[in-house]
Amino acid sequence: MPDELCIPVSSEIDIVTARQKGRELAARLGFSNTELTLIATAISEVTRNIVEYARRGELCLSIVQQGNKRGISVIASDRGPGIPNIKLAMQDGYSTGHSLGLGLPGAKRLMDEFEIVSEVGKGTKVTMKKWVQNNVR
Amino acid sequence: MLVPILKQGDYLIASIQSELSDADLLKLRDDLVSRVGEFHSRGVIVDVTVLDVMDSFATRTLRAMAHMIMLRGAETVIVGIQPEVAFSMVQLGLKLEGVETALDLEEGLTLLDHRTKGDNKRAR
């Protein structure tokens, strides 16, 4: 498995693939079992949002390094309808899909870094990172 | 991936065998809800031991399923949620409100026995 890969997302089957690949890559970095689960769950949420709201898009995974920190980067991007009010979308319980509205704010809690850029009519891009702990050396 | 559903006395037991796609999960929900009616089951156990991710969709679907089953007069117990998965679920903000949970199949059966026996007493 390379250090970087992108998975085209166009159906709910791809959600399973995305989180499996994410788990694999993260496992190579030495994340704990709990952290692997957190990462896979966050990937599941953002990938499902693509399928649900934008129909198609892409999920990219890569290993990132910052100083002596190593981690995984997850980027979910689509050219879907975009999100008119990001602040609202990031609130627990806000959903236009009659769902729980926990996907985005929840994914943010599961990861160390979370950034969302979206423009109505252009698309949405969610960038998330998680760093390996206790890896000072 | 189909989930086998076993009928054991008054109960139905669904043991998930591998990671499920959304469609698989929806199918499981529909199957269980219809079988509960068909067999007049009093309890349902869904064993999720093998699942290493329970995201908002899975949680919402299981919750909705338990409510539908309740409307048909049976109890649902979700068993086998792994420590990491439980941790991840609460971090995400997910709860299985109104759904019983137990450590594993054995505990789930004990719980159902307990609860349906209570119902019996009340019924008499």
Add this chain to the structure above:
Amino acid sequence: MKREKINQSTPESEAALRQELVEHFREKRELLRQQWVQQMNAKGLLAGLTQEEIENESITIYDTCIVCLETGEYEGAQTYARRMAERGVLRGMTTEQIIGGILTLRNVYGRSLFEWYQQDMERLSAALDIYEPVADKIISVVALAFVEEREKVVRQQQEAIRELSTPVLQVRDQLLILPIIGVIDTHRARQITEQLLRTIRTRRAKVVVMDITGVPAVDSKIAGHLVQTVDASKLMGATVIVTGISPEIAQTLVTLGVDIAKMNTVGDLQGGIEVANEFLGYKVVRTEPETSLNHQEKKVQ
């Protein structure tokens, strides 16, 4: 003593001089090494080491330093310093002992150069230009190895203390007690939760009494973590009874919007254990005083 820089030194002459130094130190090895050990002894730097250890270590260190001088490579020194640090820290050697030892060696080498080149100041100066950077580098390699080792040990100890500070105790079949003592931060809260969830699984626990009498303060964030611990345990089929909630913490929980009525709370640990026992179908019965003064527990079916 005056040292003039010689700028005309060519690469060849420098290489030749370097080789000359290496040979000099090799030739004088026994003498210089003895001097070094003596001086360290006089300064009390060898406390706690056996004669054999002193012999072996001093030979290896002496030779390793010469290799650094000869090749300009420090990998061997690094590896050796790390190994030494591991052993040294384990045996409780002080920083003074380690750094003092290396500084003494530096002096011994330096003095021998002064003696050897005392007739030729220019050559001495050139020799020092070669020797000193190597000596400095060696000292920094050793110091770094020890600092890193200390940090590693401290980290490990912190982890161990954290684990120990929140033991998950099994009182009886299906019942765990989690006494939390001291300040909780996010990291610790996570660790406690993870540890508890794993123990619920391995011990097949159904009830957990979480006692927070020993927790001095809880902000809304930590209260949130405690609620998560309760919820996650529930997902695994275990009920958590929280005991020892101070009025302040109760206030925080209410402000947070936590429905305390939904949480199982009992005043103190003792009461919590009693409730847990009841929950599990046990009953505490006081037997006749003549039989026993202690409480005896019986399972009630």
